[in-house]
Structure formats: structure tokens, C-alpha cells
Amino acid sequence: MKTVRVCICWLLKLSGANWLFRHFNRHRVLILWYHGISQEGFDLLKGYDERHLSPSLFRRHLRFLKARGYQFISLDEYLEACSRSVALHKSVVITFDDGFQNVIENAVPILREAQAKAIMYVVVECAKSNQLLWTDRIEFWVRHHQSDTLQAKFSDGIVNYSLTTARAREIAMRDIKKRLRKMADRERQVTIERFAIPKESAAVFRIANFSELKNVDHGVLQIASHTMNHPNCANLRSEAEFNEEIGHSKMELQQVVGSQVRHFAYPAGSYNDRVVAQVKKFAYDTAVTTEAGFNDASSDPYRLKRVGTNGSFIMFQAMTSGSYFFLTQVLRRRKRGNT
Numbered sequence: 645m646k647t648v649r650v651c652i653c654w655l656l657k658l659s660g661a662n663w664l665f666r667h668f669n670r671h672r673v674l675i676l677w678y679h680g681i682s683q684e685g686f687d688l689l690k691g692y693d694e695r696h697l698s699p700s701l702f703r704r705h706l707r708f709l710k711a712r713g714y715q716f717i718s719l720d721e722y723l724e725a726c727s728r729s730v731a732l733h734k735s736v737v738i739t740f741d742d743g744f745q746n747v748i749e750n751a752v753p754i755l756r757e758a759q760a761k762a763i764m765y766v767v768v769e770c771a772k773s774n775q776l777l778w779t780d781r782i783e784f785w786v787r788h789h790q791s792d793t794l795q796a797k798f799s800d801g802i803v804n805y806s807l808t809t810a811r812a813r814e815i816a817m818r819d820i821k822k823r824l825r826k827m828a829d830r831e832r833q834v835t836i837e838r839f840a841i842p843k844e845s846a847a848v849f850r851i852a853n854f855s856e857l858k859n860v861d862h863g864v865l866q867i868a869s870h871t872m873n874h875p876n877c878a879n880l881r882s883e884a885e886f887n888e889e890i891g892h893s894k895m896e897l898q899q900v901v902g903s904q905v906r907h908f909a910y911p912a913g914s915y916n917d918r919v920v921a922q923v924k925k926f927a928y929d930t931a932v933t934t935e936a937g938f939n940d941a942s943s944d945p946y947r948l949k950r951v952g953t954n955g956s957f958i959m960f961q962a963m964t965s966g967s968y969f970f971l972t973q974v975l976r977r978r979k980r981g982n983t
């Protein structure tokens with residue numbers, strides 16, 4: 645499937661469609677969605693979902709955009725331009741989700757070199773307690789499990805996974821995460837504790853701690869909230885939960901960075917009207933989703949769209965031009981029309 649996507653992206657490039665769409669979308673704001681920037685040659689995550697890109701690929705992204713006349717702006721500048729009805733021309737906002745330490749270590753020098761800036765959405769409880777995100781704990785557990793079989797105990801029974809090949813490990817990892825995602829947050833926490841995952845440190849997955857968040861140059865990397873515990877916000881029920889995840893995370897981060905925390909990212913893209921109302925209530929100015937697309941002055945600042953990134957540079961070219969979205973939308977519409 646990935647090969648098909650890459651071939652389509654080559655066609656879009658060679659046909660000139662990327663150039664055309666880039667020109668057509670030049671007044672729409674591109675919000676790029678990253679997670680981490682790992683060390684060069686790091687391949688632990690190969691075959692996973694490529695959330696951590698290499699420094700050379702990240703540098704290539706920035707150089708590519710710069711060479712095409714893009715300017716790197718902050719969300720504050722985007723809002724300011726919208727409020728004054730100033731038309732933005734080829735503007736990009738760079739975002740990093742989750743708060744990985746490798747962003748500070750590896751991305752910040754590259755951002756500085758390109759005179760760019762970015763915003764990082766931090767999971768406060770992980771930054772505070774030096775805990776990995778639950779998804780990364782599962783990833784590390786399955787990837788490094790010594791035996792060829794793994795037993796996972798869920799509330800509705802035990803599942804045995806075969807780990808004989810890299811592919812089998814990937815399938816096990818995805819299945820465990822899928823089962824855990826269906827659970828309420830508390831049940832998920834209890835289930836993961838029952839797995840008794842060894843407390844090894846996977847440095848590449850480490851979330852930046854408070855001192856690192858405080859000391860990073862906020863002119864290059866702005867700090868924003870990604871909740872306290874990375875819950876699916878659409879599953880939150882009580883006012884106390886909203887206060888904790890959306891309100892308290894903002895307060896804690898403000899104490900760390902010593903300035904206003906104005907921006908929010910919905911974990912796993914999970915939100916609904918009630919969540920949006922809560923984000924507004926706690927006086928955030930924007931919230932980003934995981935929905936794919938571009939933004940302009942008419943976009944809802946609490947439902948901003950983003951463009952995801954992965955290890956393929958040819959896909960990056962097509963996705964940042966808008967040609968890829970156009971094509972996938974047309975294909976989806978045709979498919980719906982045929983059913």
C-alpha cells in the first residue's frame with residue numbers, strides 16, 4: 645500500500661500537479677505535524693509508523709520549503725494575521741506532539757539553522773514523572789521482549805502473541821494498542837500495569853522534563869499543552885476530568901515556562917463539541933486536530949487541520965502542495981458514489 649502511495653506521489657510530482665497545487669494553495673496556511681527527530685541512522689522504529697524522523701530528513705524538509713519561498717510562522721503570528729485580515733503568503737507552522745526530548749536535542753539546532761520556529765505540545769504528567777507515553781511503553785515492551793512468545797492479560801481474557809519475526813512483533817504491537825485504545829483511560833492504566841513492563845529507559849522516547857522545557861529557547865520552540873495524561877478527550881465525562889486535563893495542564897506549564905500557554909493539541913485527534921467548549925473555557929486561543937488539510941482566515945481556530953509527515957520525502961512534497969489531498973478526496977468521493 646505504501647508503495648502505491650509513493651508511486652502516486654511520483655506521478656503527482658512528474659506531472660507538474662504539485663507545482664500547480666502549491667501555487668493554488670499559496671494563501672492557505674500549512675501546519676506540519678511531527679513527533680520526534682531521532683538520531684541519524686536510528687532504526688529501532690523502522691516498520692513502525694515513522695513518528696521519529698532523522699535529522700537529515702527534517703533538515704531536507706525545511707530546506708525544500710525555504711527554497712519554494714515559504715516562511716515559518718508561529719500560531720500567534722497566524723492568529724494575529726487572521727485578526728487583522730492580513731493575507732498570509734506561503735506560510736508554515738511546525739508542530740511537534742507529545743513533548744519528546746529529542747526535539748530539543750535534535751530539532752532545535754536545525755530550526756535555528758533555518759531561522760525557523762516550532763511549537764511543541766507536551767503531555768505534562770510524562771514530563772513531570774519521567775514516564776514514557778503508554779503507546780511507547782507498549783512499543784518498547786514488544787520490540788525488546790526476549791522470548792518468541794508474549795502473553796498479554798486483558799480484562800476479558802489472555803491473548804498469546806507470536807514474536808518470531810519483525811512483522812509478527814509489529815502485528816502484536818498494533819493489536820495490543822488497538823485493544824487498549826478501546827478502553828476507558830482508567831481501565832487502560834490498570835491493564836498496562838498488569839502487563840508488568842520492565843522499567844527500562846528507551847532514551848529516544850523520553851519526554852523532556854520540566855527543566856529542559858524551561859531552559860529551551862522559547863523563541864525557537866514554543867511550549868503548549870497536550871493534556872496531563874494524553875487521554876482521548878472525547879471520552880472525558882466529568883468537569884473534574886476536564887479541569888485536570890485541559891485546565892491544570894495549562895497552569896502547570898505556565899509555571900514552568902513563565903509565560904502564557906495559549907495553544908492546545910487534542911491527543912490522538914480525539915475531540916467533540918464539548919471538548920472544544922472546554923478548551924475555550926480555559927482560554928486557549930487555538931487547538932490543532934489530526935485532520936488532514938490546510939487552513940485560512942475562515943478556519944475555526946479550535947479545529948485547525950494539519951499535514952502529517954513520515955519517512956517519505958516524495959510524499960512530503962505531494963502532501964505539502966495539497967495535490968495528494970485533492971486526489972484522495974476525489975477517489976474517496978468516487979468510491980462513495982459507487983457504493
Ligand SMILES: [Zn+2]
Pocket residue numbers: 741742870874911912
Ligand atoms: Zn499525542
